[in-house]
Amino acid sequence: MSIQTFKRSALVGTALLVSAAGASAESFKWASNTDPQTMDPHAVNSAPVLSFLNNIYEGLVRRNQGMAIEGSLAESWEPLDGEDGWRFYLRQGVTFQDGSAFNAEDVMFSYQRASSEAADVRSWFAPVKEVRVVDDYTVDFVTNAPNPLFPDSIANFMILDKGWAEANGAELPARDAENFATMNVNGTGPFTLASRDPGVKTVLVPNANWWGDVEHNVTEATFTPIGNAATGLAALLSGEIDFIQPIPLQDVAQVESRDGFKVLEGEETRVIMFGFGHEHEELLYSTDVTGTNPFQDVRVRMAAAHAIDIASIDRVLFRGKIDGASQLVPAGISGYSEANSTRPAYDPEKAKSLLAEAGYPNGFSFGLKCPNDRYINDEALCRAAASMFAAVGLNAELSTGPVRDYWPQLRADEFDMYLLGWSPGTFDMEHPIRFLMSTPNSEKKLGSWNFGGYSNARVDELLPGIQREVDPAARQAMVDEVVAITQEEVAYIPLYTQPLIWAAKDNVDLTQRADNFFMLRWVTVN
Amino acid sequence: MAYFILKRLVQSVFVMIAVAFLAFSLFRFVGDPITQMTGVETAIEDQERLREELGLNDPFVVQFYRFTGDMLQGDFGYSYRTRQSVGEMIASRIPATLELGTVALLISLIVGIPTGVYTALRPRGFATQSILLTTLVGVSIPTFVIGIMLIFLFGVQLGWLPTFGRGGTVQIGGWESSLFTIDGWRALLLPAITLGVYQLTLTMRLVRAEMMEVLRSDYIRFGMARGVPMRSLYFRHALSNTMVPVITIIGLQFGGVIAFSIVTESVFQWPGMGLLFLESIRFVDIPVMGVYLVVIAFFFVLVNLIVDLLYVAIDPRLRIKDES
Secondary structure, eight states: OOHHHHHHHHHHHHHHHHHHHHHOTTEEEEEESSOOSOSOTTTOOOHHHHHHHTTTOOOSEEEOTTSOEEESSEEEEEEOSSSSEEEEEEOSSOBOTTSOBOOHHHHHHHHHHHTSTTOTTGGGGTTEEEEEEEETTEEEEEESSOOTTHHHHTTTOOOOOHHHHHHTTOSSOOSSSOOHHHHOOOOSSSEEEEEEETTTEEEEEEOTTOSSOOOOOOSEEEEEEOOSHHHHHHHHHTTSOSEEEOOOGGGHHHHHTSTTEEEEEEEEEEEEEEEEOTTOSSOSSOSSOOSOOGGGSHHHHHHHHHHOOHHHHHHHHSTTOOEEOSSSSOTTSBTOOGGGOOOOOOOHHHHHHHHHHTTOTTOEEEEEEEESSSSTTHHHHHHHHHHHHHHHTEEEEEEEEOHHHHHHHHHTTOOSEEEEEEOOTTSBTHHHIIIIISOOBTTTTBOTTOTTOOOOHHHHHHHHHHHHOOSHHHHHHHHHHHHHHHHHTTSEEEEEEEEEEEEEETTEEOOOOTTOOOOGGGOEEO | OHHHHHHHHHHHHHHHHHHHHHHHHHGGGTOOHHHHHSOTTOOHHHHHHHHHHTTTTSOHHHHHHHHHHHHHTTOOOBOTTTOSBHHHHHHHHHHHHHHHHHHHHHHHHHHHHHHHHHHHHSTTSHHHHHHHHHHHHHHHSOHHHHHHHHIIIIIIISOOSOSSSOOSOEEETTEEESTTSHHHHHHHHHHHHHHHHHHHHHHHHHHHHHHHHHHTSHHHHHHHHHTOOHHHIIIIIIHHHHHHHHHHHHHHHHHHHHHTHHHHHHHTTOOSHHHHHHHHHHTTOHHHHHHHHHHHHHHHHHHHHHHHHHHHHHOHHHHHHHHO
16 A cells, blocks of 8 residues: 555545535443453352443332332332342333243242352351242332341342243353353443444444433444553543543543543542451561550540541542541441541640550651552552651551552461451442451451451441331441441541542533442433 | 474473463462452352452462463353353453554554664764654653553644544454554554554664674675675675574564563553453453463564564575484
8 A cells, every 4th residue: 555545545535434424413422441351140249240241121110210129020119028038019010121031930940040159249148048939010128027128138139031041042141251241231220232342442332222311322332441541631632432431530630631532520428447357366567566466455546536637638549539447338328327426636746645645756667568450549559658658657668569469468467567448339338338347257257348347346236227218217337336336446536428520522422420430321412 | 404494393382381370370479250240239158259269269289280280271261250151251351462562563664664774874964863863762661651642642632543442344254353453453543552552662772883883894895896786785784694693582572572562552441451451450460461371472482483483484594403
């Protein structure tokens, strides 16, 4: 090809591209940093998969724009009469994308599939004793104890067609090999899969027979995973994609300064915190303290809390986009304790005197572990915190690493203090109490992310009550007590709520949900 | 000749086994695949069961034996991340990387050899000095910076070329090619230039150095004295002798281009093997990483073999030695 013909064809190519863009204004392209690992809704319990598949599959209930639960494949639900659990009344006249009808058998089948050993989402069904099909459009979920949260906890439980799964040998989710459901879908949701090329491109088209009211105007949606943040930003600014989630904080100014683009900012439901090795008898990484663990003294933990200056972290690292956190869920989440909403003030003098009181007038050194690829600015945050700790005499030896190394280290107890972010899957305070504050107990599946082994008998005693109590005021009273105890004992140092930053072209209207899920059915391209 | 090839093949098998062993022993330090495969709410015992099922608790030797045994039987296993067959995954990504690498190498040759010759013939010219300086700057800048600069100039500011992906592709008997559409070429241009810049400098400087060396040799001087036309001297005699070492390097470069396309593929979201490898590291996708490294080793071995054969074809002296 000579230079001339190449130039000409490049020009023709550009012209074609421009006219094509004009003709189909409702085609929509978006990018994110992670490709969903599978199209199977029960194989992996991770946000990229569940977020993506919520466009294709549906559950009994779903979350609306404000994160509240509303009916989806179930039109309504009520507590069971005479026993613990919930009765769901299913929507009639719903069909799957292959045309087969939806009924209670599909719910039953999906429950069995999602609670099987091969499923990664089976923890959602831990409280379920039995599921009964009452009639074609009524299903009972019987639980071991009263469970007011159950409908909330299954918002991402997606329903598959029984006949389709059986015909294609996908009765069970495939976790270590591929099966038909890994690459193919058959849901009831607003969109269906047109093509799938893992890691490269996935195309969705609207489901013409969807039961719901169509609010979007998308005729074809193309998803591209773009791992490199600079590449993603360039793809947006060059106009090749319409929307990207998330973008790095430092790129916000660049997007805002250009015409035709906008930044969507919100707060994720994720609280970032420091955790302690409560049950460690001695520090592992100290150069000057041996045989004892100063963090077992509440005064030392309180001193660490008072040493952190959230306002400076916000100003320097987050450009004013974070809010300090007082507890392990952000305000607005159910169970948030209004009564305990003040966080320890930044007070280095008090921190120093607390340390002196505890017998460390000159402070001591310890190991601080942080991930460097998990949370926004995680490594920078830990560097900042380490210097704030040092100012009061807590000399943190910081070590950081990628998250694939990080969790195994925490599980192996290789830390003195560590960084953790937590987003409550159920959007309720019960979730962090169960995972982070309960005494670790693998049999009861409690405290599985409580790496430091924090333990308080009263908290353990209150949890079952919180899980069962139906009366909101009585329940909140118990939650308030747990929050008060863990604040007083400085079980963790809650730092702030992580910001959520998306960017899009100006002509795209979309909804940013606090769980970082992206719903195509709320997209309009103008 | 046949003996020579056979000897090289046997050596190659040992190289591949060594690479597989090294790669496999490194994976123990990459991190835990299970925590990347499961959600936060997965019970510890479910994680443990999965670990057992995948054979991650087995001793290193057993795991390595299983890995190589399966590979030799043509079973490349399943990806921990996508659950696809690893053989299919790699095979579907090979065309993208090979096309990118080939075009990058062609760019480096088409530009590098003539400029190398030119700068050798006019070593003190102003143009030569500026070319040398420019290429020096070119090699000093890391590949990803060049890539991002190109993206922002031609993609974002001017809007001429796409910033990511392969553009339009055509299926030709299982080979997904971007060489037959305008859209594909537009997408290919920036990554190929990015990947080719470093090689270009290398090729140019090598050709220049070799050419200058040859021009100083006696047979060229005698040729000049005898009045052989300069054109014939430069291009027929000098250049063909220059090419022997250049072909070695080009061959090795091609292996290098394929192996080091990781950075370029990441910057341009180019769906080749390098990007797949990078994603696999992120997810501790051990089966994919293992197969990738073995495939790359195979490429190097293959390229080296071809280079050796080319030697024989180009340099008559080697042929005579082999026959005697």
